[in-house]
Amino acid sequence: MTTSALTTSRAESHKPVALDESITAWALAARGGDTDAAEQFVGALHRDVQRYVAHLCGDPQAVDDLAQDTFLRALGSLHRFEGRSSARAWLLSIARRAVIDSYRYAASRPRLADVADWQLAAELAQPRDLPGFDDGIALLDLLAALPDDRREAFTLTQLLGLPYAEAAEVSDCPIGTVRSRVARARATLMDLLDEADEPAALAA
Numbered sequence: 001m002t003t004s005a006l007t008t009s010r011a012e013s014h015k016p017v018a019l020d021e022s023i024t025a026w027a028l029a030a031r032g033g034d035t036d037a038a039e040q041f042v043g044a045l046h047r048d049v050q051r052y053v054a055h056l057c058g059d060p061q062a063v064d065d066l067a068q069d070t071f072l073r074a075l076g077s078l079h080r081f082e083g084r085s086s087a088r089a090w091l092l093s094i095a096r097r098a099v100i101d102s103y104r105y106a107a108s109r110p111r112l113a114d115v116a117d118w119q120l121a122a123e124l125a126q127p128r129d130l131p132g133f134d135d136g137i138a139l140l141d142l143l144a145a146l147p148d149d150r151r152e153a154f155t156l157t158q159l160l161g162l163p164y165a166e167a168a169e170v171s172d173c174p175i176g177t178v179r180s181r182v183a184r185a186r187a188t189l190m191d192l193l194d195e196a197d198e199p200a201a202l203a204a
Helices: 002-013 017-031 035-056 060-080 087-107 118-124 133-143 148-159 164-171 175-203
Strands: none
Touching: 017 035, 017 060, 017 087, 035 060, 035 087, 035 148, 060 087, 087 164, 133 148, 133 175, 148 164, 148 175, 164 175
């Protein structure tokens, strides 16, 4: 069941190229002062931003704030967006910087509690009313076992559906590195699935 969820998550998350083109067009129109286009731009990418920051940060209470910060930064920087990359890749790059800045800010302050609940953060950012949601939770458990760089690469390409070139742009690394991280993440996940299936097979 979890294996099917892994495959389904990958297939369903790949958005049509036409949608990315529409989102980029909305961003460019919003840059010109079109408020309706700005609303469409935000609405189309709000869930992607929430899911991405949830996979990056370790504080479930910070997901909404980070998403809001991301859009505030993006809307304030639209005048510099020229459409050379997709608006989605551009926005996720801003989200990544927002998370990094939040880490730096947290590191400069004394911690009152040690919050490292990445799993809960990811679950909070995932819709609950979809078929196979339990499988999605199992997938999140598996993703939590991956190193941060591989989990980010897998999330960008397989869950958010970004092309490898745009994922490389967001992660600020070569495209070959992204491909390698995704391949290793997939191999690790399949190994973990095999390990999980072994007790059930023996019981049968």
